[in-house]
Amino acid sequence: MMKKPELLAPAGSLEKLKIAFIYGADAVFIGGKKFSLRARASNFDIPEIKKACDFAHNLRKKVYVTTNIIPHNDNLNGLAEYLRDLESVGVDAIICASPIIIDTAKKHTNLEIHISTQVSATNYETVNFWHKEGATRVVLARELNKYEISELKKNTKCDIEVFIHGGMCVSYSGRCTLSNNMTDRDANRGGCAHSCRWNYDLFDGETKLNNGISFSMSSKDLQTVKHISDLIDIGVDSLKIEGRMKSIHYIATVVNTYRKLIDDICDDYEIDLPKYLLEIRKAENRLTSHGFMEGMTTIDEQLYNMRSENPSQDFIAYVRDYDEENFIATIEQRNHFVPGELAEVFSPNFESLKFKIDEIRDIDDNILDAARHPKQLLKVFIPFKVSKYDIIRKIKH
């Protein structure tokens, strides 16, 4: 029988963590207040990490905490104490990259250790090095194609985790200090300014080589719907979605698409790839590609001549409550919509169902001509049963 891999999702808040689990993640990774990259992601303090772990463990799911900075001398205060705190609230593993964090965890706790992609593990000997150091899992470098991943898996006893979706460093992760040099912000300590997404001119000596268009090295986001079947065949232990700063809609859509896809593959159902591709596109805010999955990157994996990102406007509300007797859903507004628009309910419980938005009322039953205010609670008629955390999307004509 095919081994079903873990589906690992990001969570920037407790609410997103719940969404990730409800929509089908087996585990989530979160950032703590200390020793974590993505300093701007809304990171969790210890009591919140405890809540996250309790919620997850009730569902028999897991929580990993990133402690993945490459620390300098003055970033090390309180490390042992912090790691003991993580252990005591029930964290299932830490994701780390620096020897001092790894060895401190080994000395002071029994925390499971996963090695972060920040060390760019690109071959099986490197994975075996970390396995021997006590790591139970290594997150592979995003530079590997599926043939390399397959050979690597055959040559190690260590669990491997592979990125399947989300933003990508264009450099080898952890080997880039563009941000440090150009903005004084340390990329390996959570300050990355994304200088790789800026516009440049390219010169040979004094001769400019780009005309009319800026030199760009920006990477498209990763999307591997077509490759999941191969990754499962290879025996990859965990499939990872990137994006601790992403929205609820993004997490729900991406997690659920891969959830259904993985289940369908492992249950040996026929795979309707176009359906999954269409579904996952609804969460896109940057063009996507398969990254290195099929081999060396080409122009199709790069993002040229564009800087703007377009967060999806289709996500209009999410469900807070449902009154089954009167078919009235209480929903929380996320983007503008008006009566008469076509919408669909996206749910972890059923295939998406369509309905037409009729009257929109506020919580005091006043009839509104439009839903204008973010997070406002509203009541609408939905002719089928919906549940808390279901998502409502506008359907474009």
Place this chain on the structure above:
Amino acid sequence: MKIAVTLFDVSSITRLSEVGADIFIIGNKQYANRLVSSFSTIELTEANNLIKSLNKEIYISLNLIAHNEDLRKIEEFLDFVMKLNVDGIIFGDLSVYILAKKRGIEGLLIYSPETLNTNYYDPVFWENKGIKGLTISKEITLEDITIIAKNSNIDISLIAHGHLNMFHSRRPLIENFLKYTGSEYNNFLDNRNLKLVEEIRNESYPVFQDSHGTHIFRDKSLESYQEVKDLNEILDIFIIDGIFKDTSYLIETTSNYKSLLNSKNHYKKAKKLSQLYEKDHDSGFLYKKTVYVKY
């Protein structure tokens, strides 16, 4: 403290040795990133013999980021290097440690992963692994370098002079961009005259693409004339990297550092040298702390 230089060719070994170079860093581009020039196995052997006859040391740069398919050729290269009886092997990928240990030569290794040697514990970790030394990362302040080096029982090296890299991608970024724009320009492979200029920054970053991917470097070279006397007290190896320059630049800078080290009243002289070099050199991160939280 020994002075190490990156070697352009066999014929400059004697001269560099005369002006004060103690260690020659040398490699073959199949197995190394960002070399000043690539040496065939015959040239490596020749350089090795000459360096030994002058009672100087040879370090082999073996700092590629290895993929599965590279592992076998790394083993072959290590076997070759073992026969040369070199004094050090610089590596950045942990597979090299595993393969060297298999041969019992981990004691020759110097760990130099660009960005990952950042705190006082790194030498402790690597001492336990039995290697010879490590190179401190490039974005570390002088204050932190001092703490790291003073706590270390293994050799601490630092690229203290030269053009430092700040980015390594596996992707052929220049080739792909030119292809995308339909450009007929095709002189991009390992062309060391290419530069990137960001749209609002008046700085130009050397960039090149080779078989290991795309590399981008800092705007200015690092110099540490005013720090060399202090570094002399704490470092084991002071590296001068001549990338984007030439042998005469290595001779000039090595002589400068050597004369500062030999001089009793070096401050004035050091300051003058810094001024002389300031047009395209700076002090890098020696006095500049990076921040990491943005609110």
